[in-house]
Amino acid sequence: MSSKNIETRTRILDSTVRMLEEHGGRGVRMGDIAKETGISRQAVYLHFASRTELLVAATRHLDEILDLDSRLAPSRAATTGIERLALYIDHWGRYIPDIYGVAKALLLARDTDDAAATAWNDRMQAMRDGCRAAIELLHSDGDLATEWTPQTATDALWTMLLVPNWENLTQECGWSTPQYVDWMTTVAKRTFIGGPD
Amino acid sequence: MSSKNIETRTRILDSTVRMLEEHGGRGVRMGDIAKETGISRQAVYLHFASRTELLVAATRHLDEILDLDSRLAPSRAATTGIERLALYIDHWGRYIPDIYGVAKALLLARDTDDAAATAWNDRMQAMRDGCRAAIELLHSDGDLATEWTPQTATDALWTMLLVPNWENLTQECGWSTPQYVDWMTTVAKRTFIGGPD
DNA sequence: AACGCTGCTTGACACAGTGTCAATTGACGA
DNA sequence: TCGTCAATTGACACTGTGTCAAGCAGCGTT
Numbered sequence: 132m133s134s135k136n137i138e139t140r141t142r143i144l145d146s147t148v149r150m151l152e153e154h155g156g157r158g159v160r161m162g163d164i165a166k167e168t169g170i171s172r173q174a175v176y177l178h179f180a181s182r183t184e185l186l187v188a189a190t191r192h193l194d195e196i197l198d199l200d201s202r203l204a205p206s207r208a209a210t211t212g213i214e215r216l217a218l219y220i221d222h223w224g225r226y227i228p229d230i231y232g233v234a235k236a237l238l239l240a241r242d243t244d245d246a247a248a249t250a251w252n253d254r255m256q257a258m259r260d261g262c263r264a265a266i267e268l269l270h271s272d273g274d275l276a277t278e279w280t281p282q283t284a285t286d287a288l289w290t291m292l293l294v295p296n297w298e299n300l301t302q303e304c305g306w307s308t309p310q311y312v313d314w315m316t317t318v319a320k321r322t323f324i325g326g327p328d
Numbered sequence: 329m330s331s332k333n334i335e336t337r338t339r340i341l342d343s344t345v346r347m348l349e350e351h352g353g354r355g356v357r358m359g360d361i362a363k364e365t366g367i368s369r370q371a372v373y374l375h376f377a378s379r380t381e382l383l384v385a386a387t388r389h390l391d392e393i394l395d396l397d398s399r400l401a402p403s404r405a406a407t408t409g410i411e412r413l414a415l416y417i418d419h420w421g422r423y424i425p426d427i428y429g430v431a432k433a434l435l436l437a438r439d440t441d442d443a444a445a446t447a448w449n450d451r452m453q454a455m456r457d458g459c460r461a462a463i464e465l466l467h468s469d470g471d472l473a474t475e476w477t478p479q480t481a482t483d484a485l486w487t488m489l490l491v492p493n494w495e496n497l498t499q500e501c502g503w504s505t506p507q508y509v510d511w512m513t514t515v516a517k518r519t520f521i522g523g524p525d
Numbered sequence: 526a527a528c529g530c531t532g533c534t535t536g537a538c539a540c541a542g543t544g545t546c547a548a549t550t551g552a553c554g555a
Numbered sequence: 556t557c558g559t560c561a562a563t564t565g566a567c568a569c570t571g572t573g574t575c576a577a578g579c580a581g582c583g584t585t
Contacts, residue, residue, distance in 0.1 A: 290496045
């Protein structure tokens with residue numbers, strides 16, 4: 132529990148984040164992380180019980196580095212639903228590229244590890260809450276298109292914003308982040324905002 | 329090469345498809361498939377060089393069973409872009425649930441196996457071509473909203489229809505297949521079809 | 526009846542990557 | 556000098572894929 136101990140833990144997290152970013156979250160093994168940190172593979176296990184636990188800690192670590200809370204502030208401060216919707220999409224569209232490596236690693240670990248699946252689900256539920264907040268405000272403004280309930284609109288928005296969509300558009304189709312944000316915003320507005328009819 | 333050989337191959341494919349459907353494409357091992365088929369694990373390797381090769385063959389096998397071509401006929405026969413768009417989404421929305429197990433297995437294998445990634449990409453490119461055909465027709469009808477090029481609209485439609493979106497809406501959000509088709513159709517129309525302006 | 530071919534079985538093994546265990550070292554403080 | 560604690564080292568278990576070699580059973584030839 133000495134400061135040396137904490138320091139090593141932080142160094143592991145730093146190299147984990149760095150390597151995952153570098154390699155797009157693929158093929159980074161415990162031994163690679165150890166080597167990068169300059170310690171033995173077993174030493175990593177003295178700080179994190181499993182690969183999944185390390186990945187989960189890495190996402191939290193990265194959120195702190197990126198100062199997630201202050202990034203969320205603008206959308207939280209929005210006064211209208213329309214504004215909140217746009218600001219939330221903007222936040223999310225600029226957040227994904229920054230966390231992509233770590234997120235992808237967790238996404239892959241999910242396939243074989245239940246704990247990773249749970250951790251990922253938790254994050255996605257938090258994101259869903261963000262969608263819900265925007266939709267609810269839109270609804271109470273009277274701007275939600277009539278064919279939607281707040282519930283179904285939340286589901287739909289949440290799904291649209293999922294990482295694989297961002298991944299496909301930017302990695303496969305070559306879209307830029309602003310293009311992605313632009314498209315998402317346009318589609319969301321057209322889909323969820325009702326006219327005065 | 330005798331008929332016995334072919335028969336065993338078919339039996340393997342049948343049990344592979346059955347098991348993958350049953351288990352949602354997860355956790356089905358070569359040994360499980362062998363046991364289900366009633367042969368030894370090594371016998372499977374006499375017919376398929378690798379797990380990935382078996383999975384790829386299973387998708388083809390399933391397409392034959394489902395008669396993919398005749399399922400595609402209606403959308404191919406459409407005369408307007410708007411009609412083709414709707415019929416293609418309808419086809420795809422009812423096709424995914426039928427192939428989900430096998431598709432998911434290939435999707436998972438993709439993470440560790442380049443050959444699986446290539447096979448999956450091929451299928452997705454075929455799907456993308458279907459999207460392109462609908463968008464092109466829409467475009468030549470003069471019904472494509474002005475902010476889109478055929479290229480970007482194809483990318484966007486293709487992404488919307490990706491399996492993870494179906495997966496999220498039906499598995500996580502509990503939507504039914506008709507609900508999914510309905511939503512996709514509505515969003516696609518609102519997004520891609522331009523008014524008379 | 527002996528022959529070979531074919532499809533399959535059996536069992537052993539290599540390989541990766543995760544995770545565990547036990548013995549040891551080296552530094553630091555009381 | 557002793558105890559503690561982080562870290563090292565090396566061996567090992569486990570899982571699932573894929574490989575290899577020997578053997579066997581049935582079947583048709585000649």
